[in-house]
Amino acid sequence: MTENPYQPSLATIEKIKVEVTGERAIKTFRLVMQDENVQKEFSFVPGQCVMISRLGKGESMFAISSSPTEKDYLEVSVMKQGKNTSALHEAEEGDTVGVRGPYGNHFDVEGWKNKNIVFIGGGIGMAPLRSIVNYTLATKNRDQYGNLDIIYGARTSNDLCFKDEFAELRLRDDVNVHLSIDVVEEGWKHFVGFVPSNLLKVNPPSENTIAITCGPPIMIKFVIQNLLELGYKDEQIYTTLEMRMKCGVGICGRCNIGNLYVCKDGPVFSNAQLKNLEGDM
Amino acid sequence: MESLVISKEKSPELINTIIKSYRLFAPTEEKGFSGFNIITDNSEIDLSYLNSRMPPKAILFNQTETLFLMEPGAKGTIKPKEIRKDKTAIFAIRPCDAKGFSILDPVFLGNYVDPLYKANRDNSVLIGLSCNQPDSSCFCTSFGDSPASGKYVDILFTDIEENYLVEVMTEKGKAFVNDFSRFFSPASPKQIEAKEAKEKEAIKLIKRNLKIEGIEEKMDKMFNHPIWEEYAKKCIGCGTCTYLCPTCHCFDMQDESTLEKGARVRVWDACMFPEYTMHTSGHNPRPARMHRVRNRFYHKFSYFPKNSDVIACTGCGRCIRYCPVNIDIIELMNRVSEMVL
Numbered sequence: 001m002t003e004n005p006y007q008p009s010l011a012t013i014e015k016i017k018v019e020v021t022g023e024r025a026i027k028t029f030r031l032v033m034q035d036e037n038v039q040k041e042f043s044f045v046p047g048q049c050v051m052i053s054r055l056g057k058g059e060s061m062f063a064i065s066s067s068p069t070e071k072d073y074l075e076v077s078v079m080k081q082g083k084n085t086s087a088l089h090e091a092e093e094g095d096t097v098g099v100r101g102p103y104g105n106h107f108d109v110e111g112w113k114n115k116n117i118v119f120i121g122g123g124i125g126m127a128p129l130r131s132i133v134n135y136t137l138a139t140k141n142r143d144q145y146g147n148l149d150i151i152y153g154a155r156t157s158n159d160l161c162f163k164d165e166f167a168e169l170r171l172r173d174d175v176n177v178h179l180s181i182d183v184v185e186e187g188w189k190h191f192v193g194f195v196p197s198n199l200l201k202v203n204p205p206s207e208n209t210i211a212i213t214c215g216p217p218i219m220i221k222f223v224i225q226n227l228l229e230l231g232y233k234d235e236q237i238y239t240t241l242e243m244r245m246k247c248g249v250g251i252c253g254r255c256n257i258g259n260l261y262v263c264k265d266g267p268v269f270s271n272a273q274l275k276n277l278e279g280d281m
Numbered sequence: 282m283e284s285l286v287i288s289k290e291k292s293p294e295l296i297n298t299i300i301k302s303y304r305l306f307a308p309t310e311e312k313g314f315s316g317f318n319i320i321t322d323n324s325e326i327d328l329s330y331l332n333s334r335m336p337p338k339a340i341l342f343n344q345t346e347t348l349f350l351m352e353p354g355a356k357g358t359i360k361p362k363e364i365r366k367d368k369t370a371i372f373a374i375r376p377c378d379a380k381g382f383s384i385l386d387p388v389f390l391g392n393y394v395d396p397l398y399k400a401n402r403d404n405s406v407l408i409g410l411s412c413n414q415p416d417s418s419c420f421c422t423s424f425g426d427s428p429a430s431g432k433y434v435d436i437l438f439t440d441i442e443e444n445y446l447v448e449v450m451t452e453k454g455k456a457f458v459n460d461f462s463r464f465f466s467p468a469s470p471k472q473i474e475a476k477e478a479k480e481k482e483a484i485k486l487i488k489r490n491l492k493i494e495g496i497e498e499k500m501d502k503m504f505n506h507p508i509w510e511e512y513a514k515k516c517i518g519c520g521t522c523t524y525l526c527p528t529c530h531c532f533d534m535q536d537e538s539t540l541e542k543g544a545r546v547r548v549w550d551a552c553m554f555p556e557y558t559m560h561t562s563g564h565n566p567r568p569a570r571m572h573r574v575r576n577r578f579y580h581k582f583s584y585f586p587k588n589s590d591v592i593a594c595t596g597c598g599r600c601i602r603y604c605p606v607n608i609d610i611i612e613l614m615n616r617v618s619e620m621v622l
Binding site for chain 2: 003006010057058059097098243246249250251252
């Protein structure tokens, strides 16, 4: 990274994968730093974020959706929403973007060794979870974790991210995938209903388990409620928060919740921390 | 600390000599107010000021500033910005505004160093001028400071009638004074006493006190108190208080570009504006004015001390003087301080 913390490094979009089409379009961008040394030195832990910018169109913060076990690139999964993300959706493979980071804290992948992990995602909220899912499933890491359950849902089957990857994961016997959609669709073989309800149905035992949830605020709220009902303690529940961000390094001021800045003190918080956090969310 | 004097007769020549090798900012008359501007001759300086309207934070942390240059678009490139290196002196900065920099330092020079602020800070000599006539909105003494404090400047001038007493506070100040040594002579004990007398008189003129004792702990229990709504009802959300505050440091980053060239620019921003926190999705964590007003006071008196061990207020009084609806930070915070919960 450059000495000027506001100045991005340049990266090339190596691959673009369309995850979701339509109004809530999502694409995954595989990025490779143009300077080989910057790519080599770019190390992160699942949960961390990067600032991505289509030069001239602004900059936005995204969770890194690839696993750090993939060292040759990083991926971000982007929903088309504002000016910068719309410009990114128009980009082609081979185009240049600016990358700054990684920023923020991360999932405690070291501390959670030998534990079971339940990943509970909704919509684009699967992006940060995909990083740690693929990290724990990587050949060199898999035997260091217990049972892995993925509970993932979206409004419609079209809105599900990483569909092809879940199809592959279903073939593995060392991870359980529980998909859902909000309303009935013809040909849908899995759960129909909201993610918090699917969580109750799957009922993953709380003993020696960490639950990580990411998705729309309303989903997170009910997932946490249901986890507590299933016997999970506040210290076993983790989520990632988002805020509007500009500098990414705790200077520009806007992403605070109380005295904490989500860009540098977050984005990962345990429910124990959240309960004691008084601030605007 | 070394105490020197310079006569008021000689000081214009000193200023005009400094100008030859420094970018010298000093208070000048500006649209009926006082403002720090680069001067080309001593005659431009207007010392009949209480304080500038815009704080001199704008000299080290520019209101609008290019962060880097770019060629925008699909095959974009980035060109680093050249960091300003010229020697700068800020003459007649008030002690309260100089303290403002000491509060901004942990923000801009923390884990991530802001290269623009750092260069400006390193290349600037702060030449303070004691405030002999504080007004009814001044309250630097509430924070244990004095209108004639040299704590946050490199050199402090104090008007002692025919002369200025010149206190050299830092190594940087010493090097500066040595470069212009022919203008200064050692201060006599009487002249040092004269400054002390001026300082005492000035402190006496400060009538108001913001009671800071225990305020952080009190605020820990007042997040949902109706007092914030009460003040928010008065506030029109203009943001003047944040722009004129010597410790407010929030900014926005925007791309300014044509098809061929562009720049990422930072501009001051304010927590008083709803867009400041608005997510792209439309969700806003601080949708109501109450949330924004509350955040401003919490940031100064609770969040900032939690993170940097200092209250982010210097008692300069600008937000009281210039608030169009007369929101008074001393009145509000003293109500908080005295609140029985």
